[in-house]
Amino acid sequence: MQRSNGEHMGRVITITSGKGGVGKTTTTANLGTALALQGGRVVVVDADIGLRNLDVVMGLENRIVYDLVDVVEGRARLRQALIKDKRLPELCLLPAAQTRDKDAVTREQMIDLTGQLRREFDFVLIDSPAGIENGFRNAIAGADEVIIVTTPEVSAVRDADRIIGLVEAAEKGPPNLVVNRIKPRLVNRGEMLSVEDVLELLAITLIGIVPDDESIVTSTNRGEAAVYDHQSQAGRAFLDVARRLRGEEVPFPVLQEQQGVLERFFGIFGRRRS
Amino acid sequence: MGFFENLFGGRRDPSASVAKQRLMMVLVDDRYKLTPETLEQMKVEIAGVLSRYLPAVDAEQIEVKILRGEVNDYLKADIPLKRGQPDVG
Structure with missing residues (x-):
């Protein structure tokens, strides 16, 4: 995006959820990596002051010198605090402070910070803290758009509805x-809310369906985004979200049931007999 | 649901539809902030208005629900009318 005065204007997108533990940080890391893989200049910002996490999920924890609060309080320049990704030169992380509390940053400071970042990057992704308090309000203060992550569980959907109202x-x-974390087998059995159920309840636009996928555990253990893993269903789903964000029309694929080792064995066994 | 059906793991509603029904009620409650007290108050007032036109409307018998629709939410009230008192008025 370009302003009339020629200044570059990237999109500021906040990823939030209300409830904790539904996959905000995983979504931010994978979406950021996917957008960079697709050619965008991307910065991911950890706005969860005091509970720094995005750095370990992205495998960049050993490179941190300065953090978001250092920048806001003038101890470091923005460029000094930005950490380059291991693989993608166009992907950067601005880490959260670990030793400060969530009120170390004001709303105005966040608006100012995102304003600076959008001049340098095409996408500014902000990983919001859980909850509906100041940390969340700061995280959406400078945002043009908001992505809400939920899982098909009553508590997560309820909190998502609260957040939608606030946004x-x-x-x-x-x-x-x-x-996030759809289990197609449970949905088919009628024992998990389907994506359609969730959409009917929340009545907002769908941008991604991410299956529950064990490869997320492995990739997070290694500090690598799942989008690099071509076997990962979740990784492919995040690549699709990135393309949709960029305006492409990408159909939602029908999710395959993930089979366990035993089922695969019996599956083969069954077929042989028939 | 019968005892034996339960015992043999028979026809319980799939938990997803239970979850959906519960969420519909909860989300409406969250959005409209209708406490049980205000709901009771509403029933008394509904009964008051209806009693001007109909015999024997009992506030305690009224069931009020808010249901979520695709575009709008709906207020649904079930109001039983007592039979067999045609001589009123």
């Missing part, structure tokens, strides 16, 4: 929804 009240426009 709408903050006049950020209608948020987009990522439904």
Whole structure:
């Protein structure tokens, strides 16, 4: 995006959820990596002050010198605090402070910070803290768009609904929804809310369906994004979310049931007999 | 649901539809902030208005629910009318 005065204007997108533990940080890391793989200049910002996490998920924890609060309080320049990704030169991380509390940053400072970042990058992805307090409000303060991550569970969907109300009240426009950790087998048995159920309840636009996938555990253990793993269903789903964010029309694939070792064995066994 | 059906793991509603029904009620409650007290108050007032036109409307018998629709939410009230008192008025 370009302003009329020729200044570069990247998109500031906040990833939030209300409830903790639904996959905000994993979504931010994978979406950031996917957008960079697809040619964008991307910065991911950890706005969870005091509970720094995005750095370990991305495998960049050993490179941190300065953090977001150092920049805001003038101890470091923005460029000094930005950490380059191991593989992708166009992907950067701005880490959260680990030793400060969540009120170390004000809303105005976040708006100012995102304003600086959008001049340098095409996408500024902000990983919001859980909850509906100051940390969340700061995280959406400078955002043009909001992505809400939920899982198909009653508590996560309820909190997502709360967050949607707050995002709408903050006049950020209608948020987009990522439904994370879908288990197709449970959905087929009627024992898990389907994506359609969640959409009917929350009534916002869907931008991603991410299956529950054990490869996320492995990739997080290694500090690598799942989008690099071509075997990872979740990784492929995040690549699709990135393409949709960039305006491409990508159909939602029908999720395959992930089979366990035993089932695979019996599957083969069964076929032989028939 | 019968005892034996339960015992043999028979026809319980799939938990997803239970979850959906519960969430519909909870989300509406979250959005409209209708406490049980205000709901009771509403029933008394509904009964008051209806009693001007109909005989024997009992506030305690009224069931009020808010249901979520695709575009709008809906207020649904079930109001039983007592039979067999045609001589009123």
